[in-house]
Amino acid sequence: MTAAVRVNRELAALEPLFSVNNVSKLYGPDKGCQQVSFDLYPGEVLGIVGESGSGKSTLLSLLAGRCLPDEGQISYLREDGQLLDLYASSEAQRRTLLRTEWGFVEQNPRDGLRMGVSAGANIGERLMAQGVRNYGELRGAGISWLKQVEIDPQRIDDLPRTFSGGMQQRLQIARNLVSSPRLIFMDEPTGGLDVSVQARLLDLLRGLVRELGLAVVIVTHDLAVARLLADRLLVMRNSRVVESGLTDQILDDPQHPYTQLLVSSVLQP
Amino acid sequence: MNNLIEVTELSKTFTLHQQHGIVLKVLRNLSFSVEAGECLVLMGNSGAGKSTLLRTLYGNYLAAGGSIRVRHQQQWVELVGGAPLQVLDVRRQTLGYVSQFLRVIPRVATLDVVMEPALARGWGKEAAKARASELLTRLNIPQTLWQLAPGTFSGGEQQRVNIARGFMVDWPVMLLDEPTASLDERNQRVVLELINEAKAAGSALIAIFHDRHAREAVADRYLDMQAPCTADQEFVYAG
Numbered sequence: 001m002t003a004a005v006r007v008n009r010e011l012a013a014l015e016p017l018f019s020v021n022n023v024s025k026l027y028g029p030d031k032g033c034q035q036v037s038f039d040l041y042p043g044e045v046l047g048i049v050g051e052s053g054s055g056k057s058t059l060l061s062l063l064a065g066r067c068l069p070d071e072g073q074i075s076y077l078r079e080d081g082q083l084l085d086l087y088a089s090s091e092a093q094r095r096t097l098l099r100t101e102w103g104f105v106e107q108n109p110r111d112g113l114r115m116g117v118s119a120g121a122n123i124g125e126r127l128m129a130q131g132v133r134n135y136g137e138l139r140g141a142g143i144s145w146l147k148q149v150e151i152d153p154q155r156i157d158d159l160p161r162t163f164s165g166g167m168q169q170r171l172q173i174a175r176n177l178v179s180s181p182r183l184i185f186m187d188e189p190t191g192g193l194d195v196s197v198q199a200r201l202l203d204l205l206r207g208l209v210r211e212l213g214l215a216v217v218i219v220t221h222d223l224a225v226a227r228l229l230a231d232r233l234l235v236m237r238n239s240r241v242v243e244s245g246l247t248d249q250i251l252d253d254p255q256h257p258y259t260q261l262l263v264s265s266v267l268q269p
Numbered sequence: 270m271n272n273l274i275e276v277t278e279l280s281k282t283f284t285l286h287q288q289h290g291i292v293l294k295v296l297r298n299l300s301f302s303v304e305a306g307e308c309l310v311l312m313g314n315s316g317a318g319k320s321t322l323l324r325t326l327y328g329n330y331l332a333a334g335g336s337i338r339v340r341h342q343q344q345w346v347e348l349v350g351g352a353p354l355q356v357l358d359v360r361r362q363t364l365g366y367v368s369q370f371l372r373v374i375p376r377v378a379t380l381d382v383v384m385e386p387a388l389a390r391g392w393g394k395e396a397a398k399a400r401a402s403e404l405l406t407r408l409n410i411p412q413t414l415w416q417l418a419p420g421t422f423s424g425g426e427q428q429r430v431n432i433a434r435g436f437m438v439d440w441p442v443m444l445l446d447e448p449t450a451s452l453d454e455r456n457q458r459v460v461l462e463l464i465n466e467a468k469a470a471g472s473a474l475i476a477i478f479h480d481r482h483a484r485e486a487v488a489d490r491y492l493d494m495q496a497p498c499t500a501d502q503e504f505v506y507a508g
């Protein structure tokens with residue numbers, strides 16, 4: 001970890017980056033998510049685990065401001081030091097945030113990439129939105145980020161459709177990280193990949209999160225992924241958070257009956 | 270008195286919801302403290318709760334009650350009920366734990382596994398590498414293995430990598446779970462040297478050893494964790 005990240009972590013003791021207060025959105029009785037509260041500090045990685053249908057993706061969409069809650073508030077400490085009330089801000093403001101200080105890595109890279117334009121253009125898009133127009137600079141960033149996510153820079157002019165699933169996922173990560181976001185949301189980022197490709201992607205994510213001091217909220221049903229990446233976990237069941245705490249404590253000494261069942265049904269997460 | 274860790278009336282129970290809600294009362298009202306430069310050795314039969322105690326001190330297991338206070342950067346910090354971020358900071362700077370087995374991370378090279386605690390404290394890469402190389406050499410891990418992930422190593426090799434990682438930085442308080450088990454005599458000697466060096470440097474150690482010779486080489490005091498009581502006291506069925 002770099003000195004900057006350490007400073008981040010020390011500051012972290014002071015003020016949360018992202019503060020979630022009693023957020024709910026229900027599609028039906030216990031369908032969706034309800035009464036979720038937590039604070040996220042700079043550089044912290046929070047995992048959300050739980051069975052299919054427990055409300056993980058719903059919660060993530062709410063956190064990222066992609067849909068509005070039935071009730072609850074979220075405040076975000078912007079880079080300029082201002083506190084932003086997420087749900088009180090306009091849709092345009094929220095969209096800008098997601099393209100600048102935040103990022104969102106979709107489970108299906110097709111949803112997070114623009115499939116009709118080159119890898120380089122996918123990476124350059126956020127920079128252009130931030131006003132970078134210089135061709136050399138955009139191309140330089142493209143090459144540098146392809147290298148960082150272990151894609152041959154010679155593929156810069158190829159369309160994402162010609163990439164493997166693992167490469168597409170790495171491209172999606174590069175596309176999000178190029179604008180130096182402070183907070184990234186990820187929904188099952190290793191979901192559709194085979195195990196060896198997954199291990200490589202996780203390795204990459206671990207390194208980037210540490211180097212860049214990113215705060216991350218990552219949804220996964222894979223407890224081994226959670227163990228590897230997350231500092232802290234929320235365990236969800238039937239739309240509620242049933243347990244939360246340090247990742248290794250939740251996995252090695254789960255308290256809630258549901259978490260015990262979840263942990264005992266896999267080999268050594 | 271220069272205590273670095275103070276434990277008061279610590280208890281730990283496991284409620285096994287999958288097994289009719291059996292409650293195991295493993296630790297009951299334990300109180301002790303350890304000073305700088307001192308090594309407290311935990312004694313007790315298999316199942317007495319020695320490893321459980323170390324894990325509870327580390328925050329890996331959730332305490333059921335009591336207090337664990339650690340001297341962290343000139344201040345006393347309470348770990349029972351502490352915020353995750355605070356516990357992680359204590360783990361990074363103050364409280365080291367050498368587990369019984371290495372937890373292997375896929376694709377991460379031995380050298381990187383060992384360097385990690387130093388990098389987490391903000392050391393430069395070169396300094397960390399120098400220290401890691403020195404420890405791996407002392408622990409007789411051949412240099413040809415350093416760039417490999419330890420997943421395929423023998424049990425003893427993995428344990429030595431684990432120990433190198435554990436001694437990578439100075440810990441004010443250090444927890445050691447059978448660090449000499451599964452090592453040959455030559456490597457056992459190295460580990461005992463490392464432990465005595467940590468004591469001399471002012472660490473407070475809490476350790477478990479099965480081997481009597483190893484125990485006697487480093488212990489200053491013993492904590493008797495008497496064997497569990499009779500079965501009917503031990504098992505409580507939750508409603």
Ligand SMILES: Nc1ncnc2c1ncn2[C@@H]1O[C@H](COP(=O)(O)OP(=O)(O)OP(=O)(O)O)[C@@H](O)[C@H]1O
Pocket residue numbers: 027031032050051052053054055056057058059221
């Ligand atoms: N837009 C919607 N309209 C109606 N119901 C929805 C909608 N989105 C989600 N739900 C319901 O809310 C519940 C939670 O769904 P969600 O997608 O959050 O689950 P999840 O935990 O992400 O599951 P998975 O692991 O399968 O992705 C489900 O029962 C789902 O059918």
Ligand SMILES: Nc1ncnc2c1ncn2[C@@H]1O[C@H](COP(=O)(O)OP(=O)(O)OP(=O)(O)O)[C@@H](O)[C@H]1O
Pocket residue numbers: 252253283293295313314315316317318319320321322
């Ligand atoms: N995660 C856990 N969940 C449930 N019970 C546990 C857990 N960890 C330990 N125990 C129980 O706590 C008791 C004490 O175990 P522990 O591993 O602490 O013993 P020990 O003194 O270290 O023994 P040994 O000398 O054999 O290593 C045992 O009954 C064990 O089954």
Ligand SMILES: [Mg+2]
Pocket residue numbers: 056057058
């Ligand atoms: Mg989902």
Ligand SMILES: [Mg+2]
Pocket residue numbers: 319320321
């Ligand atoms: Mg033990």
